[in-house]
Amino acid sequence: DTAVSQTPKYLVTQMGNDKSIKCEQNLGHDTMYWYKQDSKKFLKIMFSYNNKELIINETVPNRFSPKSPDKAHLNLHINSLELGDSAVYFCASRRDGVNAEAFFGQGTRLTVV
Amino acid sequence: GDSVTQMEGPVTLSEEAFLTINCTYTATGYPSLFWYVQYPGEGLQLLLKATKADDKGSNKGFEATYRKETTSFHLEKGSVQVSDSAVYFCALSGSGGSYIPTFGRGTSLIVHP
Numbered sequence: 001d002t003a004v005s006q007t008p009k010y011l012v013t014q015m016g017n018d019k020s021i022k023c024e025q026n027l028g029h030d031t032m033y034w035y036k037q038d039s040k041k042f043l044k045i046m047f048s049y050n051n052k053e054l055i056i057n058e059t060v061p062n063r064f065s066p067k068s069p070d071k072a073h074l075n076l077h078i079n080s081l082e083l084g085d086s087a088v089y090f091c092a093s094r095r096d097g098v099n100a101e102a103f104f105g106q107g108t109r110l111t112v113v
Numbered sequence: 114g115d116s117v118t119q120m121e122g123p124v125t126l127s128e129e130a131f132l133t134i135n136c137t138y139t140a141t142g143y144p145s146l147f148w149y150v151q152y153p154g155e156g157l158q159l160l161l162k163a164t165k166a167d168d169k170g171s172n173k174g175f176e177a178t179y180r181k182e183t184t185s186f187h188l189e190k191g192s193v194q195v196s197d198s199a200v201y202f203c204a205l206s207g208s209g210g211s212y213i214p215t216f217g218r219g220t221s222l223i224v225h226p
Binding site for chain 1: 144145147149151154155156157158159162164200202206207212213214215216218219221
């Protein structure tokens, strides 16, 4: 049983399109994240969300928006895609508590052409 | 703000060689420290963690000790295998009340037979 699952695994789309990436976790965690990994493997936090609070990295363009229909899901919507959005996007979840580790999905490789 | 600094890669070793990947951090208070591993085409997974000063985390032959005096958490393995080839990330969380995991830039390890 996959703990954190993302769909799709690969996404190729044209500039200007709007797309969504879905994320689901079956671990009962309260907090979920979206990270962007660039071609040099650098991981940048985009959003942190639990059922009480959304924390947005201020450097993330407002074309990106997280949507959480319930505690187990945190989807990522991207409007007006640009070439620079090409990257691997990872969803992760974590239980509350200072010592808890994050659990990651397999990633979604987004290519904007 | 919090930050994690890792040695730049790639690190290239022969099988059975000794591995050290350096990691130092800057944080408020007493964070928990983690090493994650990312195999090609996969998400990150926890390798080991330590939650307080002088704790040693260990898993699959890898070890790291939480050194508060030097703000370090270096990863070591006595004898690497080809299957250890991956990207390794040092991370922290729980600093100053923030539970958003902060990652280093990752260090690629390549092990040759």
